[in-house]
Structures are given as structure tokens and as C-alpha cells.
Amino acid sequence: MKNTNFNYQKICENLLKDLPQRTSDVIEKRFGLKTGKEETLEAIGQGYGITRERVRQIGEEGFSKICPKIKEYKKVSQYFNNTLKSFGDLKKEETLLSFLGRENSQRQVSLLLTLDKDFVRVPEDKDFYSFWTRKREFVALAKKVVDSTLNKFQVEKKPFLLKKLYELQKANIEKILGKKITKNTFSSYVEISKKIQKNPDNEFGLKNWLEINPRGIKDKAYLVLRKEGKPLHFAQITGYIEKLPFSFARKPHLATVHNELIKDSRFVLVGRGLYALREWGYEPGLVKDVIFKVLKEAKGSLSKGQILEKVSKQRLVKENTILLNLQDRNKFLRDSEGRYKIKEA
Numbered sequence: 001m002k003n004t005n006f007n008y009q010k011i012c013e014n015l016l017k018d019l020p021q022r023t024s025d026v027i028e029k030r031f032g033l034k035t036g037k038e039e040t041l042e043a044i045g046q047g048y049g050i051t052r053e054r055v056r057q058i059g060e061e062g063f064s065k066i067c068p069k070i071k072e073y074k075k076v077s078q079y080f081n082n083t084l085k086s087f088g089d090l091k092k093e094e095t096l097l098s099f100l101g102r103e104n105s106q107r108q109v110s111l112l113l114t115l116d117k118d119f120v121r122v123p124e125d126k127d128f129y130s131f132w133t134r135k136r137e138f139v140a141l142a143k144k145v146v147d148s149t150l151n152k153f154q155v156e157k158k159p160f161l162l163k164k165l166y167e168l169q170k171a172n173i174e175k176i177l178g179k180k181i182t183k184n185t186f187s188s189y190v191e192i193s194k195k196i197q198k199n200p201d202n203e204f205g206l207k208n209w210l211e212i213n214p215r216g217i218k219d220k221a222y223l224v225l226r227k228e229g230k231p232l233h234f235a236q237i238t239g240y241i242e243k244l245p246f247s248f249a250r251k252p253h254l255a256t257v258h259n260e261l262i263k264d265s266r267f268v269l270v271g272r273g274l275y276a277l278r279e280w281g282y283e284p285g286l287v288k289d290v291i292f293k294v295l296k297e298a299k300g301s302l303s304k305g306q307i308l309e310k311v312s313k314q315r316l317v318k319e320n321t322i323l324l325n326l327q328d329r330n331k332f333l334r335d336s337e338g339r340y341k342i343k344e345a
Contacts, residue, residue: 006076008101008108009033015066015115022048023062030059031114032107063115070115077116081134084119088185090133090142092192093121131192144176145189149196150206159205159212162187200245217252218260220244221267222277231276231316234258271316282314288325290314291332292342301339 012033016024029047032038041052048055070077083100084091091099093110101109113119113132122139124130128146133139149169153159160168166183173189174181190196190204197207205212210219224240225232232240238257261267267275268282276282283293294310295302302310304323311322326332326340333343 006079008076008105008112011073011076012108012111015069016062019062019065023058023065026055026058027062027111030055031111033111036104036107038107067115067117070112073112076112077118080113080116081118084132084134086184087188088181089135089138090131090192091188093130093132095191096132127194128192129194141177142189142192145173145186146193146196148172148176149190150193153196153206159199159203159209161203162190165190165204214244214246216260217241217257218264218266220246220252221257221261221275222264225267225275225277231270231274233273234261234275235273237261237275270314274316286325287311287315287317287321288328288331291322291325295332295340295342301335301341303339307340 016027019027026044028034029039029044030041041055045052045055080100084096087096097106097109100106114121118134120133120136120139122128122131122133128143131142133142149165152165152169152172156168162183166186169186170181173186195207196204197212198204199212203211207213210222214220214223220241221237223244224237228240234257235254238252238254241252241257258273261275262269265284266278268278268284270276270282278284283290285293290311291307294307294314298306304326307326308319308322312319315322329343331343332340334340
């Protein structure tokens with residue numbers, strides 16, 4: 001449960017009240033205590049006509065004076081400590097601040113965490129979001145946990161709900177950390193990675209997977225067909241796309257969906273407006289092309305019934321359509337026994 005009894009704004013005011021005005025102002029702007037928006041060292045320096053390095057020095061001087069005072073708020077420190085411990089000793093900064101404070105006091109919480117030497121902030125980089133931890137040694141362990149989970153995704157090649165992912169990784173993660181972990185703890189480690197994300201269906205996977213971040217209509221059409229597991233008319237595909245939980249810049253239109261399906265090699269037109277996935281074994285081309293391939297693979301002649309059977313596995317069309325294409329004398333020959341073969345060039 002969140003603790004709403006602490007007046008973080010009042011605590012910060014008490015900590016800053018004895019500082020010189022400019023020092024207090026620098027810290028307030030640096031953490032966005034009044035506006036809710038942090039200002040850069042350079043922006044603050046421009047306001048005072050001083051360098052960004054001087055702004056940093058002023059802030060450090062202010063911290064050195066108020067850090068000892070944080071000990072007066074032991075209950076707050078203990079609450080922060082217990083919260084981080086419950087999350088597995090680390091938590092993504094955005095999530096932790098949201099948990100510890102209401103929207104209008106999260107910047108104050110950030111300052112209090114920074115002043116308390118019991119906590120370590122790990123800044124954002126290209127692979128990880130910024131996060132807080134209770135001990136510096138947890139940083140290296142966290143990265144090992146994430147690397148192990150990334151490897152699991154690369155092996156399994158599919159997304160998982162948190163419960164399943166936790167079950168798959170539990171033994172390995174406990175070996176890395178040297179202690180038992182809960183699903184809640186595992187979640188804290190996973191969420192700091194920029195390479196692992198969660199889709200609207202609460203499935204975790206790699207950020208660049210289309211199941212996690214589909215790019216445009218064609219990826220969403222692919223997800224629809226793979227989920228349904230059978231050929232669908234492009235109008236049906238459009239309807240299913242609209243029901244996907246992903247956000248849309250604009251509502252998908254029939255013509256747009258049809259055009260995307262035609263252009264993408266992952267899709268095969270298998271009937272009048274019907275599309276299937278190439279990975280299901282469907283080959284691109286016209287009905288005539290399919291007949292040609294069937295006869296070529298047979299390495300001889302086939303009866304009409306055999307051709308109908310094989311082509312019908314590739315194209316969802318009427319038998320008459322197949323038979324009509326089979327009558328092309330420029331491509332196919334019918335022998336005296338009523339069997340067909342490819343006409344030699």
C-alpha cells in the first residue's frame with residue numbers, strides 16, 4: 001500500500017529553507033520542485049549568467065549542507081528502504097516515484113532519494129532506463145538478469161506473460177542473485193531493460209518484435225492471420241485489425257489493407273480476396289503457376305483428380321477455375337489416358 005501520510009513538499013521546504021536563496025533556487029529548478037519539470041544545468045546557468053559547471057558546484061554545495069539533515073526523517077527513509085526491498089532491491093525510477101508519491105510530489109521524492117546515501121540512482125543509458133537500488137552491487141546483478149532473460153527470448157522466439165516468463169527464468173535468476181525471488185522481484189528487473197517491452201496483451205518480448213511493436217498495417221495483418229491460423233478475406237482481416245489492442249494513427253481502410261497485403265511477400269493471395277501466410281507453405285503466383293509447379297514436382301504426368309487435390313491445397317478456388325487453367329495448351333498437355341504434364345518448350 002502507498003504511504004500518503006508524508007508531506008514531501010513540506011519536508012523539502014524545511015531542508016532548503018536555511019540555504020542561500022540562489023542555492024535553494026538551483027536545487028528547486030534542478031529537480032523541478034515547483035514546476036514539476038527538471039531544468040538542465042545549462043538552462044539554469046543561462047538564467048543566472050553563469051556556467052553549467054558553476055551551477056553544478058552550487059548544487060553540490062547545497063547538498064553537502066542538507067544531506068546530514070535527512071537523518072531527521074528516519075520514517076521516510078525507512079519507508080523508501082522497505083519499498084525498494086519489497087520490489088527486489090531495485091526499481092525503475094518512473095515506477096518507483098509514482099509508487100512513493102502522488103503526481104504532484106514525485107519530484108520531491110526524487111530529491112529525498114538523492115539526498116539519502118542509502119540509495120543509489122543508476123542513470124539512463126542506451127540499454128537501460130534510470131532506476132534506483134539499495135546497493136551498488138545490485139547494478140551488475142541486474143544486468144546479468146536482463147541478459148539472461150534476453151537470451152531466453154532469443155531461444156524461445158516468442159513473447160510470454162509475466163507468470164510464464166518468471167517460471168521459465170526462476171531457477172536461472174535465483175542462481176545469478178544467490179537468493180529466492182518472487183514474480184514481483186523478477187518484474188522489477190525486467191522493466192529496467194529498454195530491449196524488453198510489454199504489449200497491450202501484457203505479453204513481454206523483445207522491443208523489435210512485431211508482436212510487441214507492430215509497424216503499420218502489414219504487421220498487424222500478419223498478427224491477425226497468425227492468430228487465426230487460417231486464410232481470411234482482406235475485409236475480415238481489416239475487421240480483426242480494428243479489434244487489436246494496439247493504438248492507431250487512423251482507422252484502417254479496406255483498400256489500404258488490400259494494398260499492403262499485395263505488396264508484402266509474407267502474404268499469398270490464395271483465392272478471391274483471400275490471403276494466407278507464405279510461412280504456412282503457400283506459394284505465390286496465379287492458379288496456372290501453381291499447376292505448373294505441381295506438375296514439375298511430380299516429374300511426370302498426373303491425373304485430373306491428383307491435380308485438383310494438390311492445387312486445392314494451395315488455392316481456395318472452385319474446381320472449374322483450376323480445370324479452366326489446365327486447358328492452357330501453351331503450358332500443359334493431356335495424353336490419351338487423360339493425364340496431364342508440362343508442355344516442353
